[in-house]
Amino acid sequence: MSVATRDSPSSILVIYTGGTIGMRNSDRGLVAAGDFGTRMAAALSALPPGRRSELPDYVVWESPAPIDSSSATPEDWATLAALIAERYQDHAGFVVIHGTDTLAWCASSLAFQLQGLTKPVIVTGSQKPLESDDSDAITNLEASLAFAAQTAVREVCVSFGGHLLRGCRARKWYTQDALGFESPNWPLLGEMVDHCPIIYTPRCWPARGAPRFELDSGRPPVVIRLALWPGIRAQDVARWLEDDSLRGVVIECWGSGNLPEDDALLGVLARASAEGKVMVAVSQCPVGGINPGAYATGQTLKEIDILSGDDMTPEAAHSKLTHLLGRDLSREDLRHRLLTSLVGERGFFTP
Ligand code: ASP
Numbered sequence: 001m002s003v004a005t006r007d008s009p010s011s012i013l014v015i016y017t018g019g020t021i022g023m024r025n026s027d028r029g030l031v032a033a034g035d036f037g038t039r040m041a042a043a044l045s046a047l048p049p050g051r052r053s054e055l056p057d058y059v060v061w062e063s064p065a066p067i068d069s070s071s072a073t074p075e076d077w078a079t080l081a082a083l084i085a086e087r088y089q090d091h092a093g094f095v096v097i098h099g100t101d102t103l104a105w106c107a108s109s110l111a112f113q114l115q116g117l118t119k120p121v122i123v124t125g126s127q128k129p130l131e132s133d134d135s136d137a138i139t140n141l142e143a144s145l146a147f148a149a150q151t152a153v154r155e156v157c158v159s160f161g162g163h164l165l166r167g168c169r170a171r172k173w174y175t176q177d178a179l180g181f182e183s184p185n186w187p188l189l190g191e192m193v194d195h196c197p198i199i200y201t202p203r204c205w206p207a208r209g210a211p212r213f214e215l216d217s218g219r220p221p222v223v224i225r226l227a228l229w230p231g232i233r234a235q236d237v238a239r240w241l242e243d244d245s246l247r248g249v250v251i252e253c254w255g256s257g258n259l260p261e262d263d264a265l266l267g268v269l270a271r272a273s274a275e276g277k278v279m280v281a282v283s284q285c286p287v288g289g290i291n292p293g294a295y296a297t298g299q300t301l302k303e304i305d306i307l308s309g310d311d312m313t314p315e316a317a318h319s320k321l322t323h324l325l326g327r328d329l330s331r332e333d334l335r336h337r338l339l340t341s342l343v344g345e346r347g348f349f350t351p
Pocket residue numbers: 018019020021067068069070098099100101102125126127
């Protein structure tokens with residue numbers, strides 16, 4: 001491995017956006033910091049020579065203003081996707097270094113923008129800063145570079161804690177544990193075994209011709225995320241849904257896709273749906289999808305035209321709806337794409 005001085009088709013482009021991995025202490029706690037390329041090279045040079053020599057060459061692109069990802073927005077992910085698209089032919093793979101708080105959102109957004117990938121886009125970060133004791137940063141960087149060089153990977157993935165996850169299926173699961181993320185409805189795409197990358201190819205997104213990038217641009221459409229709680233009041237929901245600028249709603253239902261039998265609440269949802277606001281239901285349970293026909297209370301979803309989000313994560317459902325509403329699609333086309341797996345974001349795994 002060496003730090004390449006210029007782009008080469010066999011090198012990996014490492015894109016640094018911020019996050020704990022690059023943070024330094026301040027009198028107010030950890031803050032995003034720069035000079036990441038130099039610090040990354042210093043950290044990787046501490047690996048044993050055998051492991052270092054296995055890593056691919058890479059080039060670093062650093063954001064001039066790294067951030068704590070708790071402030072990241074869909075516009076940031078549009079900029080990121082555009083950068084990857086622009087440099088796509090110059091590199092064998094990409095590593096995006098991002099804060100963990102919204103990393104799964106970033107990975108989902110990139111997955112819908114960068115459809116038909118023919119090479120890996122690996123999103124990573126760490127629970128501890130690069131220079132702190134027992135940091136997980138170095139092994140996450142090592143694994144991400146190794147995964148980004150795998151030609152069998154043709155999708156946006158999250159690499160964390162030695163695991164390779166489908167990006168649009170990943171969720172931040174642990175606030176501190178080095179495992180960081182899980183993808184409860186899709187098995188691991190790969191993992192590091194004895195510091196070597198192993199890819200489980202049958203679980204990976206298959207080769208499907210040339211890239212079909214659909215980059216987001218302009219202001220993202222307004223999509224909200226509405227999680228039910230017992231006793232939720234129709235008038236509170238109405239205040240949100242009666243907003244004319246609102247275009248879409250991800251409703252996080254109970255279990256298999258159930259809603260409270262509250263006529264006032266259902267009336268508010270039905271009115272929003274009739275006004276053309278696109279509504280998608282997912283479950284509050286992290287494992288498994290919804291099955292709207294299973295209970296009488298779930299039939300309501302169909303009656304008021306709330307689309308099934310199946311087993312999508314809330315992050316994927318929200319990113320997908322935002323992405324599709326931002327394109328000039330007929331209502332029929334939009335519904336069709338929402339209900340179809342575009343990048344492996346929905347549908348149960350059958351080995
Ligand atoms: N707040 C940090 C961030 O998301 C957390 C982390 O990176 O682990 O940028």
